[in-house]
Amino acid sequence: xxxxCKEIRAALAQCLQESECVxxxxxxxxxxxxxxxxxxxxxxxxxxxxGFGECRRGMIDMRKRFRGNQPITFKSLESSxxxxxxxxxxxxxxxxxxxxxxxxxxxxxxxxxxxxxxEKYRKEQxxxxx
Numbered sequence: 001x002x003x004x005c006k007e008i009r010a011a012l013a014q015c016l017q018e019s020e021c022v023x024x025x026x027x028x029x030x031x032x033x034x035x036x037x038x039x040x041x042x043x044x045x046x047x048x049x050x051g052f053g054e055c056r057r058g059m060i061d062m063r064k065r066f067r068g069n070q071p072i073t074f075k076s077l078e079s080s081x082x083x084x085x086x087x088x089x090x091x092x093x094x095x096x097x098x099x100x101x102x103x104x105x106x107x108x109x110x111x112x113x114x115x116x117x118x119e120k121y122r123k124e125q126x127x128x129x130x
Contacts, residue, residue, distance in 0.1 A: 005055040012048040019045055 013029065016022055019041055021032035031037055033049060041049070058064055 004059070005052060008048060008052050008055055012045065012052050015042070015045040015048055 016029040016032055019032065021027050021037055021040055022029060027037060032041060038046070038049070
């Protein structure tokens, strides 16, 4: 198997070995990946399964035949999850860096640009009347 999917495959295998499906219910990893048991896997394992499938699909995708499959390392995804920054996509810039901020729900809504323009217009009209 090409090296672009090795890390995510290893991470999926590790996640499956630590899951309740394998540890408690004593199913094989292959059985846990199939339909009735796949829904009982932790979210992290389900995401890794989907990512591994997309990686495998990307190996035969004709649109990626020149650049190859984008190597997504599980370690970089895990570190980006902790730091809050997205992994690199294009032009050396991360996709989601700084886009997400924590809120407590009490922030004032930003004023609509039309309301701002209307206030400016009203102030100009008042200044002309005086």
